[in-house]
Amino acid sequence: MFTMTAEPDGGFNDDFASWQTPNGTWWADNTGAAVAGDVDGDGREDVAIMYNYADGATRAMTFKSRPDGGTDGEFRSWGAPPGTW
Numbered sequence: 001m002f003t004m005t006a007e008p009d010g011g012f013n014d015d016f017a018s019w020q021t022p023n024g025t026w027w028a029d030n031t032g033a034a035v036a037g038d039v040d041g042d043g044r045e046d047v048a049i050m051y052n053y054a055d056g057a058t059r060a061m062t063f064k065s066r067p068d069g070g071t072d073g074e075f076r077s078w079g080a081p082p083g084t085w
């Protein structure tokens with residue numbers, strides 16, 4: 001995941017890698033659209049993504065934002081066992 005923090009004039013700073021996984025552990029085709037919102041109420045936008053596993057399980061991943069615009073990684077915020085979602 002790459003982050004571009006905003007400038008007061010509406011522009012963006014250069015992007016930086018705010019999260020990554022080892023090769024072969026995350027598949028874009030299994031990922032739903034990322035949505036932004038302040039899920040923890042700290043005033044900074046966070047990112048949530050739905051992920052579908054090969055066994056049929058589904059999980060929501062929340063990436064809570066840090067003050068520097070990065071993230072400490074995914075928080076598994078919701079899940080459904082195979083065949084239930």
Ligand SMILES: [Ca+2]
Binds near residue numbers: 038039040043045
């Ligand atoms: Ca937040």
